[in-house]
Amino acid sequence: MSQQASEREVTMSRAMVDAIATEMRENDEVFYMGEDVADYGGIFDSTQGLLDEFGHDRVMDVPISETAYIGAATGAAMEGMRPIAELMFTDFLGVCFDQIYNAMAKHTYMSGGQVSVPMVLTTAVGGTYNDAAQHSQTLYGTFAHLPGMKVVVPSNARDAKGLMHAAIRDDDPVVYMFHKRLMGLGWMPAPEGPKTAVPEEDYEVPIGEAEVKREGADVSIVTLGLHVHRALAAAETLADDGVDAEVIDLRSLVPLDREAILDSVRKTGRLVVVDEDYHSFGLTGEISALATERAWDDLEAPPERVASPDVPIPYSRPLEQEFLADSEDIADAANRVTE
Incomplete structure (x- = not known):
């Protein structure tokens, strides 16, 4: 198949969803949970269309209790599942800090390597659309400062898909930080650049390579x-x-x-x-x-x-x-x- 035939230009949100859907089809242990991720499809289109294919058992809307559902995702990962938990805004880190820093990030170390926590924490970052002080931060440095978890930040659709595949397959917890302005939303247009040609087949962008x-x-x-x-x-x-x-x-x-x-x-x-x-x-x-x-x-x-x-x-x-x-x-x- 030619390169042109096997690629199509998509938004960053679509690329992320394509990777998640592929992983969910191939592994029944992968599921997605978060606020407004099921019926609404994610407020930044991060789960658009997943509910139609996988249903509420695997695409779960949760109550507004970040501590509860990120703790649940951590426990599920420790039992062998591969959850993806969405923290709607990275600013909400403070609500569930203990579950991220003391549970998700540390259980592998504190168990002497007997327990893995293969989960992805996705979170929207960034300003540029006037959502004020509690919904506009990036906090890259905060997550990167805390040992025990990997942190990725895609800037375009090709990388967004490849990094999502790599994150879901990783046996360590991965924080996947996506910038709202890059997602390709109709009500928040992206700059030129993040919408790219993306291979239809699955592939990984190695975590840790600039x-x-x-x-x-x-x-x-x-x-x-x-x-x-x-x-x-x-x-x-x-x-x-x-x-x-x-x-x-x-x-x-x-x-x-x-x-x-x-x-x-x-x-x-x-x-x-x-x-x-x-x-x-x-x-x-x-x-x-x-x-x-x-x-x-x-x-x-x-x-x-x-x-x-x-x-x-x-x-x-x-x-x-x-x-x-x-x-x-x-x-x-x-x-x-x-x-």
Whole structure:
């Protein structure tokens, strides 16, 4: 079959659902649970159409008690099932923190490896649509900071499908963080880029492998999720000014592809790290530290960090736009390190 015949262009939400449906058909132990995931199909289309095929026994709407159903998913995983539990907004982490950090993430370690927790925790992240301080965070750094679970963040449909297959099949708990703005919703249009050609057959994107989205020689821009697309737009602007930017899509935070980051920094000698999460104690600091600790002699300038201010996310549209970094902010940072 030709490449054209075996691929079709789909949204990120459709790619995720296709992967989940394939895994559910092939393994009766896979099921999905969360708030508004059955009859509604997920408020971000994360489960659209699954109920029609698999019914309420395997696509379950749950009461508004994140602690209860994530705890139930953890127990089911320990008994050999492969649940997918959706935390509707990553901001709700605080409601069920104990079940995630002390149960899901730690049972394998605390049992001496006698118990596996093969579950996926999906959660919607990100701002850009004026849902205020309690529904707009990313919290990448929070999940990545907690040992015992893998963390993936797709930026496009091809990766979304491959990472979902890999996450469901993994014997460790995987946190799958999808950005609302990338899902391809009619009421929240995505930027150009996340809707891609996706193979119809199943495949895995290996967890822990970054991807070079654009080759460059002058500065490395390392990012993930929505800001991959903003970084690529910034790279085009920079090219007009004679700056050749390389863009790295991390795709996974845990494991973090440190060698891909270091290879790029050693080539370009300059680093810009971009993250929608808060500036302090997060991803931008971790990757900047990695570069200075392990590629100090290759750096031509101190790393630049582009992240969100350490304040609650505003509801006001103009204030939210000011709060979140855009392609101009990324280009400005790249210009500073190349001056």
